[in-house]
Amino acid sequence: MGKYVLKRLLLIFPVLIGITLITFAIIHLTPGGYTSVNMQMNIKVSPDSVARLKTLYGLDKPLHTQYLDWVSRVLRFDFGTSFIDQRPVMDKIYERLPATLLLNLISLVLIFIVGIGIGVASAVKNGGTFDKVMSVITFIGYSLPSFWLALLLMILFGVVLRWLPVSGMVSLGFDYMSPMQKIGDLILHLILPVFVTAFGGLAYISRYVKSSMVETLSQYYIKAAYAKGMPEKTVIYKSALKNSLLPVITLLGLSLPGLIGGSFIFETIFSWPGMGRLAYESALSFDYPVIMGVATIAAFLTLLGNLIADIAYALVDPRIRYR
Amino acid sequence: MKNIIEIQNLTVEYKIKEGLVHALTGVELHIQKGEAIAIVGESGCGKSTLASALINLVALNAVKSGTVKINDMEILSAGKKVLENIRGKEIGIIFQEAGAALNPVFTVKEQIEETITAHFGKLEKPELEKRGLALLEETGLNDRERIYKAYPHQLSGGQQQRVMIAIALSCNPEILIADEPTTALDVTVQAQIMALLKKLKKDRNLTLILITHDLHLAVDMAQRIVVMYAGEIVEEGKISQEKDAMHPYSRALFELIPDINAEARDFKIIPGEVPDMTTKENKCRFFGRCATAKPKCGTMHPEYEKVKEGHAVRCFYPVKD
Ligand SMILES: Nc1ncnc2c1ncn2[C@@H]1O[C@H](COP(=O)(O)OP(=O)(O)OP(=O)(O)O)[C@@H](O)[C@H]1O
Numbered sequence: 001m002g003k004y005v006l007k008r009l010l011l012i013f014p015v016l017i018g019i020t021l022i023t024f025a026i027i028h029l030t031p032g033g034y035t036s037v038n039m040q041m042n043i044k045v046s047p048d049s050v051a052r053l054k055t056l057y058g059l060d061k062p063l064h065t066q067y068l069d070w071v072s073r074v075l076r077f078d079f080g081t082s083f084i085d086q087r088p089v090m091d092k093i094y095e096r097l098p099a100t101l102l103l104n105l106i107s108l109v110l111i112f113i114v115g116i117g118i119g120v121a122s123a124v125k126n127g128g129t130f131d132k133v134m135s136v137i138t139f140i141g142y143s144l145p146s147f148w149l150a151l152l153l154m155i156l157f158g159v160v161l162r163w164l165p166v167s168g169m170v171s172l173g174f175d176y177m178s179p180m181q182k183i184g185d186l187i188l189h190l191i192l193p194v195f196v197t198a199f200g201g202l203a204y205i206s207r208y209v210k211s212s213m214v215e216t217l218s219q220y221y222i223k224a225a226y227a228k229g230m231p232e233k234t235v236i237y238k239s240a241l242k243n244s245l246l247p248v249i250t251l252l253g254l255s256l257p258g259l260i261g262g263s264f265i266f267e268t269i270f271s272w273p274g275m276g277r278l279a280y281e282s283a284l285s286f287d288y289p290v291i292m293g294v295a296t297i298a299a300f301l302t303l304l305g306n307l308i309a310d311i312a313y314a315l316v317d318p319r320i321r322y323r
Numbered sequence: 324m325k326n327i328i329e330i331q332n333l334t335v336e337y338k339i340k341e342g343l344v345h346a347l348t349g350v351e352l353h354i355q356k357g358e359a360i361a362i363v364g365e366s367g368c369g370k371s372t373l374a375s376a377l378i379n380l381v382a383l384n385a386v387k388s389g390t391v392k393i394n395d396m397e398i399l400s401a402g403k404k405v406l407e408n409i410r411g412k413e414i415g416i417i418f419q420e421a422g423a424a425l426n427p428v429f430t431v432k433e434q435i436e437e438t439i440t441a442h443f444g445k446l447e448k449p450e451l452e453k454r455g456l457a458l459l460e461e462t463g464l465n466d467r468e469r470i471y472k473a474y475p476h477q478l479s480g481g482q483q484q485r486v487m488i489a490i491a492l493s494c495n496p497e498i499l500i501a502d503e504p505t506t507a508l509d510v511t512v513q514a515q516i517m518a519l520l521k522k523l524k525k526d527r528n529l530t531l532i533l534i535t536h537d538l539h540l541a542v543d544m545a546q547r548i549v550v551m552y553a554g555e556i557v558e559e560g561k562i563s564q565e566k567d568a569m570h571p572y573s574r575a576l577f578e579l580i581p582d583i584n585a586e587a588r589d590f591k592i593i594p595g596e597v598p599d600m601t602t603k604e605n606k607c608r609f610f611g612r613c614a615t616a617k618p619k620c621g622t623m624h625p626e627y628e629k630v631k632e633g634h635a636v637r638c639f640y641p642v643k644d
């Protein structure tokens with residue numbers, strides 16, 4: 001097991017190199033660029049100063065040299081400074097990370113707890129009313145573009161009904177609130193973003209759990225469990241549940257990229273002060289160091305999540321033993 | 324002697340797209356306490372369905388009628404609680420494939436102890452473990468400490484089947500059903516498991532129902548043989564050799580089985596196939612494969628009739644020589 005974990009940890013590095021290389025290539029191949037957006041449009045800036053700036057940021061060097069420079073700095077844990085405000089990239093990410101983690105962890109927990117609940121309930125009464133209603137809802141969940149759902153909910157709950165705040169993480173007067181009020185305020189701000197972030201995943205997980213559970217319930221060992229005289233509840237929630245939830249652990253790892261990808265969109269829609277919005281803003285202004293920093297951290301977190309999911313799977317499934 | 328099992332006019336049909344599979348039709352069977360009987364027949368003739376019906380655990384698409392009484396308790400109409408009490412505690416069952424009947428993600432210990440707990444409530448841990456290990460000893464397992472903590476995939480086929488037997492006996496049932504307990508095993512292990520079942524039958528004074536397609540094995544284990552064909556009982560009686568059998572199908576089954584010691588294991592297959600189980604024609608089900616069939620057999624369905632004390636046959640022309 002230890003050896004396996006080590007191997008997987010080491011494998012993170014080649015994958016990270018691949019991801020950063022591709023990100024790097026894409027942002028540099030995109031038409032436009034830092035200097036064109038921020039200077040060439042401006043008639044007051046002379047071509048001379050543009051060239052000087054390029055030299056300053058090393059943008060005049062060949063691409064592969066730029067990438068290697070970047071890698072050698074990152075190896076020293078130096079992600080550089082933002083082109084826009086000259087602040088260290090790490091600082092910028094560091095202050096945005098908690099908001100993103102908060103939103104995504106709550107969504108993830110919700111997706112799995114509620115998704116598993118719905119899935120199991122649908123499987124136990126397969127074809128029943130609850131199952132049918134859930135099929136329709138999850139079908140909607142799959143097919144609705146979630147950014148559209150987000151806008152719709154914002155209009156309904158934020159503009160028409162005025163029940164929920166539609167942007168940001170806290171209200172203006174947050175600093176002057178009592179601790180209880182602060183928590184309440186945060187929760188209110190969380191409701192819409194969490195719901196929208198979780199909705200698609202919820203649909204997916206609940207259908208997956210349902211089919212996994214239905215499949216398990218048809219197994220021979222479930223018949224054998226009934227034949228031993230075990231009560232139905234024990235058979236379903238002990239004998240069958242463990243078998244059908246094992247593959248779901250792997251999904252936990254697989255759902256991370258989707259969540260991170262979703263963050264870019266939803267954080268921007270809801271003005272959520274997280275990493276996704278930071279990446280979006282940086283992309284608009286061709287702030288290369290920040291884009292690269294966010295991409296690296298996001299990739300690292302995803303890979304780590306996958307690894308944790310795989311290890312958890314190996315720990316709970318007795319049939320899997322890694323060498 | 325008192326009948327521990329009484330089956331009357333038991334019919335089980337599976338609903339499928341193409342219609343109904345008549346898995347069991349009008350089955351009549353009485354089994355006395357402490358008896359060892361064998362149910363014999365080719366694949367697909369309804370043996371496992373009969374075993375499942377005895378604990379009212381047939382598939383959800385099954386339609387069942389008739390009565391099954393265990394110790395005078397009607398099973399087919401019984402409620403959940405009654406069934407839970409009977410399953411495992413009055414009737415233990417060993418399935419065709421132990422590998423598939425054991426839950427892959429729980430240890431042997433967990434699977435034995437959960438059965439005991441289901442019937443006797445929560446016992447002290449050491450007491451549970453003591454009982455579990457004693458069961459493994461009774462089923463002839465060595466290396467018990469390891470096997471007790473092992474997962475099913477860490478055991479050999481023979482060990483899995485012994486564990487299955489231990490589970491089936493864990494709540495001291497009076498009746499043990501063994502549904503082809505050795506089909507998935509190789510010949511030497513088969514013989515060991517059979518010897519074990521024989522011993523357990525004697526030691527625990529079990530009522531044993533052995534289900535098999537091997538008539539020789541059946542004759543070796545049981546005092547009474549029940550032969551099934553296409554969902555019907557076609558013969559029942561004390562059969563210990565070929566000439567005791569009176570139904571042409573039973574005779575054919577005797578010839579079917581090769582000598583285990585024979586070099587080439589070429590089975591002599593009965594010509595023809597088991598009839599389509601979704602149709603019920605007015606003729607003998609064995610008509611078409613029967614070597615001694617006469618015209619009448621193709622126009623009427625024979626009744627199940629007593630030919631002598633303790634012996635009944637479903638045939639217009641029982642073989643008598
Ligand atoms: N759930 C089901 N749905 C539809 N048909 C079924 C179902 N279970 C069994 N059958 C059919 O019912 C018939 C009897 O099956 P059963 O399993 O009782 O046979 P068997 O005598 O145990 O055979 P084998 O020796 O192969 O185990 C077969 O034709 C089988 O295909």
Ligand SMILES: [Mg+2]
Pocket residue numbers: 370371372419502503
């Ligand atoms: Mg069978």
